[in-house]
Amino acid sequence: MTELAESPLFAGERHTRVDEARAAIARAVQPVAEVQELALPQALSRVLAADLLSPIDVPPHDNSAMDGWAFDGAALREDEAVELLLVAGTAFAGAPWGQPVAAGQCLRIMTGAVMPEGCDTVVPQELCRVQGERVTIGPGVVKRGENRRRRGEDLACGRVALAAGRVLRPADLGLLASLGGTRVSVRRRVRVALFSTGDEVREPGQPLPPGCIYDSNRYSLRAALQRLDCEVIDLGLVADDPAALRATFARACAEADAVLTSGGVSVGEADHTRALMAELGDVAFWKVAMRPGRPFAFGPLRGPQRPVWLFALPGNPVAALVTFYAFVREALLQLAGATPQPLPALRLPCTTPIRKRPGRTEFQRAIVAADAQGAFSVRLTGSQGAGVLRSLSEANALVVLGHDEGSVSPGDAVTVWLFDGLV
Numbered sequence: 001m002t003e004l005a006e007s008p009l010f011a012g013e014r015h016t017r018v019d020e021a022r023a024a025i026a027r028a029v030q031p032v033a034e035v036q037e038l039a040l041p042q043a044l045s046r047v048l049a050a051d052l053l054s055p056i057d058v059p060p061h062d063n064s065a066m067d068g069w070a071f072d073g074a075a076l077r078e079d080e081a082v083e084l085l086l087v088a089g090t091a092f093a094g095a096p097w098g099q100p101v102a103a104g105q106c107l108r109i110m111t112g113a114v115m116p117e118g119c120d121t122v123v124p125q126e127l128c129r130v131q132g133e134r135v136t137i138g139p140g141v142v143k144r145g146e147n148r149r150r151r152g153e154d155l156a157c158g159r160v161a162l163a164a165g166r167v168l169r170p171a172d173l174g175l176l177a178s179l180g181g182t183r184v185s186v187r188r189r190v191r192v193a194l195f196s197t198g199d200e201v202r203e204p205g206q207p208l209p210p211g212c213i214y215d216s217n218r219y220s221l222r223a224a225l226q227r228l229d230c231e232v233i234d235l236g237l238v239a240d241d242p243a244a245l246r247a248t249f250a251r252a253c254a255e256a257d258a259v260l261t262s263g264g265v266s267v268g269e270a271d272h273t274r275a276l277m278a279e280l281g282d283v284a285f286w287k288v289a290m291r292p293g294r295p296f297a298f299g300p301l302r303g304p305q306r307p308v309w310l311f312a313l314p315g316n317p318v319a320a321l322v323t324f325y326a327f328v329r330e331a332l333l334q335l336a337g338a339t340p341q342p343l344p345a346l347r348l349p350c351t352t353p354i355r356k357r358p359g360r361t362e363f364q365r366a367i368v369a370a371d372a373q374g375a376f377s378v379r380l381t382g383s384q385g386a387g388v389l390r391s392l393s394e395a396n397a398l399v400v401l402g403h404d405e406g407s408v409s410p411g412d413a414v415t416v417w418l419f420d421g422l423v
């Protein structure tokens with residue numbers, strides 16, 4: 001038996017806490033090693049493979065932050081206006097003036113233009129008076145060195161521009177481009193094999209015999225995987241049949257870094273899945289102290305080169321997605337080599353009373369909204385039944401009530417995972 005199966009989590013029938021399950025998963029998973037080089041426009045949402053050092057100073061030269069007049073700020077006096085002689089000409093962005101500006105003179109300068117030699121200050125055009133060749137700057141209008149961006153002020157040459165493990169976002173790609181880069185080293189995408197189990201589950205578009213339901217989990221989970229930029233290997237629907245399951249797991253292990261399944265881990269069904277898992281790897285079946293989502297299995301299956309991580313989620317559509325966010329999302333980011341990034345947890349007043357007893361973590365579908373004054377609060381959506389996917393679709397957040405927390409009265413602050421931008 002491996003470390004995972006021997007750990008005290010699996011002693012007896014006690015329920016595993018959500019935080020214990022998360023910690024056990026985080027200890028087990030190692031990032032994929034392979035790296036590939038991509039052109040910047042292909043690199044959105046990919047994980048940076050190594051620290052990226054800036055090859056240049058940004059900005060590359062001192063430049064003006066304003067449209068105005070550049071001059072030597074040494075001329076400024078605390079309580080006296082200064083009068084400067086205007087040099088005929090303009091420093092434009094991309095077209096430097098190229099000549100020194102003498103003391104007592106000033107030069108028209110545009111935003112982004114290189115500061116001319118002899119100048120360290122820019123007075124914005126609307127803050128001074130111009131008469132013919134004379135520019136007058138009143139006392140206290142500008143301080144020496146103001147409205148000048150220094151060379152290397154955003155990023156000095158040789159400094160870390162982006163750290164390894166960064167999941168590249170739009171501003172990051174802009175930053176890489178601003179350094180003159182055209183390509184970037186990222187880890188390869190994580191490959192996740194996905195299938196649904198259950199004799200009663202049918203493919204949408206097909207007839208629905210009595211007692212059957214359409215597969216929703218493969219669609220919601222595939223979309224959740226797409227948001228994480230995983231490569232999804234869709235292995236379809238698999239009946240509750242050991243031979244079919246064995247064949248599907250064999251294929252998943254040959255092709256993927258992780259396998260995501262739904263259904264077949266509840267108490268009534270786990271026995272044949274358990275036997276199969278004992279054959280293929282070292283999977284732990286947890287009864288997690290949570291609602292929704294109690295049954296959950298995790299562990300390594302034997303892959304051709306390295307362990308293939310199985311995440312077996314409950315079949316209930318809401319429980320499947322909630323357990324995905326509670327356990328799988330961060331594990332897949334870790335597998336992808338990303339720096340840890342838990343879902344941002346806000347604290348907001350809850351307007352709905354919630355009955356809860358300590359001893360399990362509860363995830364309630366909820367809506368975060370602002371009142372007329374712009375103050376945000378959270379309220380629960382109607383039905384919290386574990387199979388009611390519609391209420392998850394209506395929700396834009398989950399209220400997360402921790403293991404040791406009790407009931408919530410209206411107005412109490414609760415922890416909220418916001419979905420917008422994430423799911």
Ligand code: AMP
Binds near residue numbers: 196198213264
């Ligand atoms: P299970 O975890 O297999 O016991 O399934 C729990 C409940 O979820 C049952 O009512 C199943 O019919 C339902 N279920 C299982 N898999 C799916 C699926 N892929 N899509 C929608 N519902 C499912």
Ligand code: MG
Binds near residue numbers: 199264269315
């Ligand atoms: Mg089932």
